Amino acid sequence: MKKIEIDSTEFQEFSIPFEGELITVTLNFRFDNWLMSVSYKDKSVDNLRLSSGVMMLTGKNYPFDIVIDDKGTGLDPFAADNFEENIFDFNFIDRDEVESIRGYEVE
16 A cells, blocks of 8 residues: 555646556545546546545456545545645555455456
8 A cells, every 4th residue: 555645736636657557646626525536548437536444446446446544533535635634645555455455356
């Protein structure tokens, strides 16, 4: 698991190198929610509301996933500065961890 630093900028786009390809992540803060879009190879998912404690991309069968750690608050990210203030962590999970958690091979 790798923590990715997220600042309080309301619109962000960044790439994560992964197995010779690039994962493109777009984050958008609207009102009291963070929304995420992810593109990898020929798949994309748009406007997922960030929720704590769940694997955000399970339904897409990506060989990676994103998990938001609420650090025991029991809340979902609710303010633009939640990650910058270290209230939540935005974590990237690689293929080995995903397969270990899910119990089957991915992509």
